[in-house]
Amino acid sequence: MRSWASRSFASHLIFKGESERPTHPESGVHWHFQVEKEFRGQEIGTKLLQRFATDAIKSDFRLIWAEVMAYPQKPPEYFQERGWSIYDAKPTMIFGDQVDFPVKVMCITKPLSAFEALPRGTYRGDNR
Numbered sequence: 001m002r003s004w005a006s007r008s009f010a011s012h013l014i015f016k017g018e019s020e021r022p023t024h025p026e027s028g029v030h031w032h033f034q035v036e037k038e039f040r041g042q043e044i045g046t047k048l049l050q051r052f053a054t055d056a057i058k059s060d061f062r063l064i065w066a067e068v069m070a071y072p073q074k075p076p077e078y079f080q081e082r083g084w085s086i087y088d089a090k091p092t093m094i095f096g097d098q099v100d101f102p103v104k105v106m107c108i109t110k111p112l113s114a115f116e117a118l119p120r121g122t123y124r125g126d127n128r
Helices: 002-015 044-058 076-080
Strands: 064-070 085-092 103-111
Touching: 044 064, 064 076, 064 085, 076 085, 076 103
Parallel strands: none
Antiparallel strands: 064 103, 085 103
């Protein structure tokens, strides 16, 4: 079963994936990472994002953007409540028969001015 699901996922990405991708800003810096499920809730993602934003600010970028999935447990409002704007969104069937709820691929943006630039080597919560 897993082999079929993997082939189905890859096939969808190859043949339909691009048509289901949202548009992105022409400028800005793209952020992408995923924290493994067992490590979530430990502020790892927050620290990674803060470090990324700090480096982007120091490189004179003004906007950060990312592609995320929205679904009933994590709807567009989830991201908006955290200060992100929805730049574009498109429904996707990337998970095909694997889920029985609607999924959207969204491009979200946030001005880097919303992040505080930290001095190099300084991280929130570090005990160094």
